[in-house]
Amino acid sequence: TDLTCLFLGQPLANPLMNASGVCCRTTTELDTLASSAAAAMVTKSCTLEPRTGNPEPRYSSLPLGSINSMGLPNEGYQYYLDYAERFDHERKLLFLSISGLTLDDNVEMIAAIREAVNPALLEVNLSCPNVPGKPQTGYDFEAMDELLDEVNDAYKRPFGVKLPPYFDISHFDAAAEVLNRYPRLAFVTCINSVGNGLVIDPDTESVVIKPKDGFGGLGGAYVLPTALANVNAFYRRCPDKQIIGCGGVQSGTEAFLHLLAGASLVQIGTALYEEGPAVFDRVLGELTAIMASKGYTSIDAFRGKLKTL
Numbered sequence: 067t068d069l070t071c072l073f074l075g076q077p078l079a080n081p082l083m084n085a086s087g088v089c090c091r092t093t094t095e096l097d098t099l100a101s102s103a104a105a106a107m108v109t110k111s112c113t114l115e116p117r118t119g120n121p122e123p124r125y126s127s128l129p130l131g132s133i134n135s136m137g138l139p140n141e142g143y144q145y146y147l148d149y150a151e152r153f154d155h156e157r158k159l160l161f162l163s164i165s166g167l168t169l170d171d172n173v174e175m176i177a178a179i180r181e182a183v184n185p186a187l188l189e190v191n192l193s194c195p196n197v198p199g200k201p202q203t204g205y206d207f208e209a210m211d212e213l214l215d216e217v218n219d220a221y222k223r224p225f226g227v228k229l230p231p232y233f234d235i236s237h238f239d240a241a242a243e244v245l246n247r248y249p250r251l252a253f254v255t256c257i258n259s260v261g262n263g264l265v266i267d268p269d270t271e272s273v274v275i276k277p278k279d280g281f282g283g284l285g286g287a288y289v290l291p292t293a294l295a296n297v298n299a300f301y302r303r304c305p306d307k308q309i310i311g312c313g314g315v316q317s318g319t320e321a322f323l324h325l326l327a328g329a330s331l332v333q334i335g336t337a338l339y340e341e342g343p344a345v346f347d348r349v350l351g352e353l354t355a356i357m358a359s360k361g362y363t364s365i366d367a368f369r370g371k372l373k374t375l
């Protein structure tokens with residue numbers, strides 16, 4: 067069974083990587099990913115200046131998934147640029163995620179990333195749901211188009227975006243129409259956490275995270291059908307772009323479903339947070355077993371071949 071896959075023309079040993087935000091804020095965490103079985107990895111979304119993020123507790127997990135309102139804690143973009151400069155890009159595909167608080171911040175970071183001679187792939191996060199007072203760009207199609215126009219002009223290389231989940235067909239259409247205006251926008255990562263959920267503990271009769279009165283982004287099993295829908299919606303609408311699937315991957319089964327829905331790569335967030343980097347070995351083993359049981363000798367034998375009734 068062969069798990070190799072092509073991403074922007076680059077062969078990877080397997081389709082797995084971390085979801086931005088999990089196990090990727092510090093060089094120690096990033097080196098852990100670099101030593102893991104994942105074939106690719108992405109840094110924590112960064113801002114111009116370092117941020118400590120929201121007050122704790124800001125992450126909580128339950129049997130069905132996780133809720134977070136981290137508040138974009140990160141070491142500042144230069145830290146990740148330095149990491150990318152030192153990184154052995156032959157060993158693993160490295161993505162660098164940015165999430166500027168303003169259009170100008172994004173443009174300033176992109177100008178610096180573009181100057182840096184390293185092949186890390188840029189992912190522009192349009193969908194952080196947890197910066198108080200900042201509506202997310204992914205839900206404002208005009209702002210999204212304006213930002214992508216600036217990024218496209220400033221960056222001149224293939225890049226991608228991290229999208230929030232959409233829940234209305236007209237929004238899939240509107241978002242895809244914006245994305246398809248930019249040929250250098252080469253990949254789309256769906257989905258970011260399902261924003262502003264509320265987890266309540268029946269025993270304490272309290273919310274479980276401190277920021278924003280307990281409202282936070284949902285991950286894990288809760289979000290799998292929404293993640294699969296967004297992966298497939300953009301797979302159908304953006305035939306010239308590759309889709310990275312994120313959301314609800316806890317075993318080889320969900321990785322298989324994301325690939326079936328059209329994903330080229332598959333990210334693991336909540337399960338990586340809970341289990342550590344061994345999750346990649348486990349999920350790869352499970353995916354291999356599923357493919358063998360179905361007689362698939364390669365991922366392309368089934369990728370994107372979701373059946374409808």
Ligand SMILES: C=Cc1c(C(=O)O)[nH]c(=O)[nH]c1=O
Nearest residue numbers: 111136137138194196259283
């Ligand atoms: C970049 C901020 C994000 C955060 C955060 O730092 O709160 N949490 C998410 O679930 N998604 C994000 O995109």
